[in-house]
Amino acid sequence: MDIQYVYTKKRSEFGRQVHFTDRSVEIIADIQPNPELIKEYISRNPVEVAVQNAREFSEHWVNTVRFETENRGINHVEGGWPKDVNPLEPDQTSRFRKKTEKEDGYGRAILSLGQSIEHTIRQNNAIDIYENYFEHLEPDVVEEAPYAKTINIYRDPHNIRRTANHISWYADGPRKLAVSYCNLEFQSATSDSFIDSYIWDIENPTKPELYLKPISPLVCIEFNPKDTHQLAGGCYNGQVCIFDTRKGSTAVEQSLIENSHRDPAYKTVWLQSKSGTEFFSASTDGKVLWWDTRKLSEPVETLILDIEKKGRLENALGAMSLEYEPTLPTKFMVGTEQGRIISCNRKGKNDAEKIGSVFPGHWGPVYALQRHPNFTKNFLSVGDWTVRIWSEELRDDCIMWTKPSMHALTDAQWSPTRSSIFYTSKMDGTLDVWDILFKQNEPTLSIQVVDEPLHCLRVQETQGRLIACGSQNGTVTLVEVSDNLCVQGKSEKALVTGMFDRETRRAKILEARVRAKRDARAKSAQGEKGEKATGEVAPGETELREADPIEKAEKDFWKIIEEEKRKRDRKVVADDEKPAAETGAVIEEEGAATTTA
């Protein structure tokens, strides 16, 4: 029903005082009751109505503006001496001391103080009141859900957003982080004039402790484990450089551009050496170069990553990741842009000997590669949306892998303390914790660290409790994981060994079967050629037919379809002839009865 009443008024009368006047009653609308509608009413009994007699509250969040703080210190100098004594003159100070010692109250005071001090010393030696009585007991393993919390966020103070590409922990305790910032997007780095990277003190997220000013943006940075003041960086233009935190922001040493990489130096790794001055670097130009900080003008050694072992640079695979385990000083591994993983030995006399086994790897660049800290035979690699775990014994296939993730994986690292755990970072900004003993099909814990893609992660080595994650916009987030993610269980190591062994064995058996099949096929193919000549049918032929499963499946499929069709046709016919069939059945029955009788 549409009830409306229109009235008109001049514009000039708008807002004027209104005059009310009496007027006769006028019906504008008359709605007659509809008795039909009453039937549609349903009375509700009982009626439940909630009433609240309290004030309503709502919850709101707001992010306050970040408060910038700064640390300052004051240096005190020696003072407090009487006016006539110069603290820098040993004669005067010692004379003053002698004089004090001869003073009247001195001896008495010292004797009484000595007594009380001695009393306390004796007390301390008699009983250790702070003794922990149950130290040797194993702490109870509390079953609690694993968790992680964000401790600190280090934002790139500069306005131009750059990706935090690589993080390195200070080698001497979890105090500092070196982070390399570089825009790796194709051809977008040219306008980027800001190329500094930073060293952060983990306690102070407001300001970097040190700015590192390289000649070209740093793609990676690594603290020297032997000399904690030294850092090796790989630049976007292929040069490698050395920083010394004692000597300021600029690089103290850098390689000559003509002797450096032709592509960004994606990884630099310090070598285990007596002098602690050697490191090596890898780049997508297909070369691995060894350097010595004492003579950085040219590389000590060069390796071209040509897996055909002909040493041709045009066939070389570009290196994306490097793996080096200090306990295996001559070995190293390279993850390539093409997906292969190359295991190398530096001891080899020439390039061909240095390149050892090649693993098929991934269907895309290998972003991370790391040996297991406890079982160096096994290593993990990241690429093509999966994490794969490999065994050195098996060159054709990995022993374990995760299912492809929804978002691309960018980095992974084993937990340094727990054998069964590794961490992965993803493009959707989550950090995943995988416990292969607990669940293999999905991560044990997934932490949404930031809302933008995460690009790298680094676990603090000694405790394995802190994880630094670098994001696309240059934010580094420090995450702390719960105790049960970093304290190794009693039988964990044995279980993980068992698991790796079992998986290796399984993969080996599968490999052997595939090989046997392939051999049989090759043999039968040869056999067939022979048969054609002799015209004899051998058992090999049936095997060959089996070998073409698609054709067989297709045949089977059509056979089933045909059968079904025929069945349906027959059914239709049977339905049509039902009455006739029934009488027939009766007759048949009768017939049967007569025969039985």
Added chain:
Amino acid sequence: MTQAEVDDTLKRIQEHKGVQGYLIINSDGIPIRSSLDASVTQQYAALIKSLSDKARSTIREMDPSNELLFFRMRTKKHEILVAPDKEYTMIVLQATDAS
């Protein structure tokens, strides 16, 4: 109260188990006698002096008739025993894991 007696006391303190060193400072915080090296002595003298002054004033504040006689600080590496007096303060460092 001879010099010898004082030396004796200090020597005895030094010989107790776990004692790493002692120092005696005057009310101005000047180290009078110390068994530690110069820079460590300097630091302890300056820092402990201000701490003990603060402690003394805290005690007085709470009860004006009270007096700080002794305090010790347990740290991860050692225990610092401080015996303040009107004129002089004696500080002893004792290793906690003496056993």
